[in-house]
Every structure is written in structure tokens, then in C-alpha cells.
Amino acid sequence: MAALLCKFKSGDEVILPSYTFSSTATLILVGGGTPVFVDIRPDTMNIDENKIEAAITEKTRAIFVVHYAGVACEMDKILEIARRHNLKIIEDAAQGVMSTYKDKALGTIGDFGCYSFHETKNYSMGEGGVLIINNPEYNERAEILREKGTNRSKFFRGQIDKYTWVDVGDSYLPSELNAAYLWAQLQRADEINNNRLATWQSYYDAFKNLPCELPKIPSECKHNGHMFYIKLKNLEERTKFIDYMKFYGVGCVFHYVPLHSAPAGKKYCRFHGEDIFTTKESERLLRLPLYYGISNDDLNFVIDTLKKFFV
Numbered sequence: 001m002a003a004l005l006c007k008f009k010s011g012d013e014v015i016l017p018s019y020t021f022s023s024t025a026t027l028i029l030v031g032g033g034t035p036v037f038v039d040i041r042p043d044t045m046n047i048d049e050n051k052i053e054a055a056i057t058e059k060t061r062a063i064f065v066v067h068y069a070g071v072a073c074e075m076d077k078i079l080e081i082a083r084r085h086n087l088k089i090i091e092d093a094a095q096g097v098m099s100t101y102k103d104k105a106l107g108t109i110g111d112f113g114c115y116s117f118h119e120t121k122n123y124s125m126g127e128g129g130v131l132i133i134n135n136p137e138y139n140e141r142a143e144i145l146r147e148k149g150t151n152r153s154k155f156f157r158g159q160i161d162k163y164t165w166v167d168v169g170d171s172y173l174p175s176e177l178n179a180a181y182l183w184a185q186l187q188r189a190d191e192i193n194n195n196r197l198a199t200w201q202s203y204y205d206a207f208k209n210l211p212c213e214l215p216k217i218p219s220e221c222k223h224n225g226h227m228f229y230i231k232l233k234n235l236e237e238r239t240k241f242i243d244y245m246k247f248y249g250v251g252c253v254f255h256y257v258p259l260h261s262a263p264a265g266k267k268y269c270r271f272h273g274e275d276i277f278t279t280k281e282s283e284r285l286l287r288l289p290l291y292y293g294i295s296n297d298d299l300n301f302v303i304d305t306l307k308k309f310f311v
């Protein structure tokens with residue numbers, strides 16, 4: 001919806017990382033916009049704020065940042081670049097609900113912020129999400145977009161006496177049933193957040209001295225325990241590690257295959273500059289089991305099993 005509100009047209013360029021899910025890039029293509037990828041930082045896996053400016057051309061319209069693992073991008077620098085070049089900022093905060101950057105909630109810093117309540121996220125309604133709009137001028141069109149192109153929201157508020165089809169749109173509304181399922185979790189958001197952070201910290205403390213890399217949280221960021229990952233030496237060691245954990249009944253998953261190497265990425269996008277870290281780091285990263293209410297037994301089993309791999 002954020003991309004649709006920006007009304008990208010043929011030739012418009014949007015800067016984003018290639019290390020993300022297709023959701024971040026795919027709607028840029030509607031209307032003919034071009035996703036332009038820049039490299040990530042190896043420490044946070046977020047877009048490298050120092051490589052954005054070189055990718056800006058007179059066609060650039062926006063920067064899509066992704067707060068990977070609920071850890072914020074370097075937003076002060078990115079806001080400053082956007083202001084100087086008159087660009088919109090859209091925050092993909094799919095993983096960032098309850099996280100902050102300098103005490104500001106992720107998703108509320110740029111022009112638009114997007115949360116996901118997909119089943120893999122910290123708070124889930126099965127499928128669904130939230131669009132946060134910082135400039136109220138966009139509210140009216142957003143309501144129309146999510147209501148199949150109709151002004152039904154105005155009708156529900158009693159502002160018009162019948163509703164009609166006025167613009168493009170789609171069906172972006174969650175059902176009441178899904179919303180109720182989510183609401184119960186939001187009422188206990190702190191409890192869920194604290195539980196995830198405690199699991200995250202247990203992993204971190206247990207693995208501090210092992211020969212694998214652990215996530216880095218910059219001092220201005222508070223994260224939400226969305227994910228705990230380790231980085232192995234390379235693809236070969238990671239494959240060995242996955243098989244080893246699987247043998248003991250522990251499922252570990254990785255993501256993302258960088259978008260610029262996907263079929264649609266090759267066809268519609270370009271990578272500005274050199275891919276120094278995107279592919280290399282994505283091949284090393286592995287996620288450990290982390291979910292609300294994981295039992296101490298299970299957590300300790302994962303920790304002990306993992307440690308034995310490195311002896």
C-alpha cells in the first residue's frame with residue numbers, strides 16, 4: 001500500500017537492500033518503477049547507509065529500508081540523505097514491532113511504516129499487517145486502496161450517504177476473526193516481547209565465546225527478540241551445521257536468497273555498486289528456534305547441541 005500511495009511511474013527508481021523478502025520490492029514494479037539494490041552492512045544485515053547516496057539518480061523517488069531482525073537501520077543518516085534529495089522513506093518494519101531507534105518506534109520514523117502480522121512474526125494474525133502513515137494527507141487514498149477502490153470507509157463514518165467505486169484498490173482488510181486473534185496478543189505485547197528477549201539473551205550469553213559470529217545491536221537500537229541468528233564460516237559449514245542439528249531434531253532455517261539473484265530481480269531490478277556482503281553474509285546466516293513460550297528444556301537442548309558442534 002505504501003508503494004501504491006507513492007504512485008511510482010515508469011522509470012522511477014527506489015533504493016532498497018537486496019537482502020529482504022519479495023514483499024519489499026514487488027509493488028514498486030506496479031506502474032513501472034525500478035528497484036535499485038545497494039549492499040548491506042555485515043554487522044546488522046541492514047542497508048549500508050553509506051552506500052545509498054551513490055545510487056541516487058535524478059529518477060530516484062524513495063528509499064525502502066528494512067529493519068532486519070527488528071534492529072533499526074541508521075535512520076538519522078538516511079533521513080538526512082532523503083531530506084537533501086527530496087525522497088520518501090518507507091520503513092519495512094515487518095520484523096520491528098516493539099523495537100525502537102533512539103526511543104522512536106520503528107515504522108514511525110519515515111513517511112510510511114509497514115508491520116507484518118504474518119504467522120512467522122512476533123505478533124500474528126495468520127496473514128495481515130499495518131500501514132503507518134506519517135502524513136495525514138495520504139489517509140483518504142489509503143482507505144480507498146484497501147477497500148477495493150471504494151470510499152466505503154467514509155460511508156461507515158457517516159460522512160457520505162452511499163459509497164461508490166472511485167479509484168484503484170484491492171482487498172487489504174483483515175477479517176474481524178483475524179483481528180480478534182491478534183488483539184489478544186497485542187494486549188499482552190510486553191509479556192511476549194520480554195519472553196522473546198529473554199530467550200534471545202540466553203542464546204547470546206551461551207554462545208559468546210564460540211567460534212561463530214553473533215548479532216550486533218547498535219547502542220541507539222532496542223530490539224524485540226524477533227530472531228536469533230549465528231553466522232558460520234561459509235555455506236559449507238552452514239550446510240554441515242543444519243544437517244547436524246537436524247540429526248538431533250532441531251530445525252534451523254536460513255533466508256533470504258538475495259532478491260537480485262531471483263528471476264524477477266534479474267528481469268526488473270539492478271544492483272548499484274558491488275555485492276560485497278549481501279550474498280556472502282546471506283550464505284553464512286542461520287536462524288535458531290525462537291518463539292514465545294519456548295520451554296527451558298527445549299532452549300537448553302538447543303544450546304547444548306549447538307555447543308557440541310564447535311568442540
Ligand SMILES: *Cc1c(COP(=O)(O)O)cnc(C)c1O
Nearest residue numbers: 021023094095116117118128129
Ligand atoms: C515477513 C516480512 C515481510 C512480509 O510480510 P507479509 O505480511 O508476509 O507481507 C516483508 N519484509 C520483511 C523484512 C519480512 O520479514
